[in-house]
Amino acid sequence: MKTHFPVDRMRAEATPFYYYDMELLDATIKAIRQYSDYPDFQVHYAVKANSNPEILRRIAASGLGADTVSIGEVKAALDAGFSAAKTVFAGVGKTDEEIAAALEYGIGCFNVESEPELFVIESIARQMGKKAPVALRVNPEIDAHTHHYITTGIAENKFGIAMSMLRRVIDSCIKSEWIDLQGLHFHIGSQVTDLTPYKILCERINRLQEEYSDIEFASINVGGGLGVDYDNPDTNPIPDFEEFFKIFHENLKLRSGQQVHFELGRAVVAQCGSLITRVVFVKEGVDKKFVILDGGMTELIRPALYQAHHKIENLTSTSPDEERYDVVGPICESSDTFGTDELLPETKRGDLVALRSAGAYGEVMASCYNCRSLPGSRFSHRFR
Known part of the structure; x- marks a missing residue:
């Protein structure tokens, strides 16, 4: 759907400002629920991708759980209606x-x-007299072949526990009366488009489950x-959730009653x-033309931070002629560039330009650098 x-x-x-197509969000959530409809699957939404309250409320209402990385995100999720038990x-x-607040x-x-x-x-947990439910994040030593800033599953990484250390940590959990060991947690990276690493992850998890056959894990x-x-955001507006969930259904060897949790953002x-x-x-430059926008890396930092590229679309030009432009923002940094040699319809002062596919890690990472104001947000259902 375009x-x-x-x-x-x-x-x-x-x-x-950020513009959100809520009909597309609803269609995406519907596809997730349809293709994850296996008896043992539970999907959580990664709040770090976008914590706009209206977005959170819409996702929470669908019944998904929440994946959080700060107590601020925990509070935002609970305020939006996510269940604490599924957070x-x-x-x-x-x-x-x-930790105390989350308990x-x-x-x-x-x-x-x-x-x-x-x-x-x-x-x-001991001081509070509460048993803490935990899952141990394991580094499965899988390279997801994505940008090095968002690869998280390799052996030496700030995230997770090395497999060589896992037995010792599991033993510590079992010995403690204040720890409830629920399962194992894995995450190989972000913006994974080749699904092969997920098959490798299933194989790695299967071997670990065999190695730790004496330990009860309620969830993976x-x-x-x-x-x-x-x-191509209009050609492929919804990811291939069918194939994604099918990989885990067909390749992950679950024990009886075991649940699989996903954290999609x-x-x-x-x-x-x-x-x-x-x-x-x-x-007009010497050899180039520059389109200078009123939005920049303070509103959308991914191009400056990851060298990421978003489709750039002139929404208002009616010219049949196309030209090459470098599209840049107003921030006093050379890295504040959205695209070079972009082919766009002839562009003029006052034209509206959309930076597409910016619903994740866009608004949520905006800053006030250069003493700029944070961008607002608009929603499709309010523009009718």
Whole structure:
């Protein structure tokens, strides 16, 4: 389904702002629920991808759980209507205050990332007289072949526990009366478009389950990371959830009664969001033309941070002629560039430009650098 932009209404809006196609979000959630409809599957939404309250409320209403990485995200999820019992709390640097608050909220599980973290959780749980539910995040030593900033499953990484250390940490859990060991947690990376690493992950988990056949794991959390098509958002607006979930259904050898947990973020919200900006100037260079937008890396940092590319679409030009432009933002950094040699319809001052597929890691990562204001948000159902 192609995103419809209500251009006439948008002209009157102050830019930059995020525009969310809520019909596409609903269709995406429907596809997730349809293709994850296996008896032992439970899907959680990774709140870090987009924590806009209206987005969170819409996802919570669908019955998905929440995957969080800070106590702020835990609170945002609970405020939006997510169940505490279906909320997991991950992250490598949970503070004592965050751990205590999460225990007080009664969250479903801590995804434990290191041995020192386990000992701190145990100590705080003992002081509070509450048993802490935990899953141990294991580094499966799988390269997801994505950007090195978002690869998380290799052997030496700040995330997770090395497989060589796992037995010792499991034994610590079993010996503690304040730890409830629920399962194992894995996450190989983000923006994974070749699904082969997920098959390898299933094989790695199967071997681990055989190796630890003496340990009862109620759940296996396989993380998320499923990528989206940034180049063709209208052609592929919804990721291939059918094949994604089928891989785990067909390749993961579950024990009787065991649950599989998923933590999808980008795949849920990326395609429903666009950053809407306005052309401030078209600058003639020596050999290039520059389209200078009123939105920049403060609103959408992914191109500057990851060298990521978002489809750039002029929403208002009616010119049949196309030209090459470097599309840049107004921030005082050379990295504030959205695209070079972009082929666009002839572009003029005042044109509205959409940076597509920006629903994930867009608004949520916006900053006030250069003393700029944070971008607002608009929703399709309110533009009718």
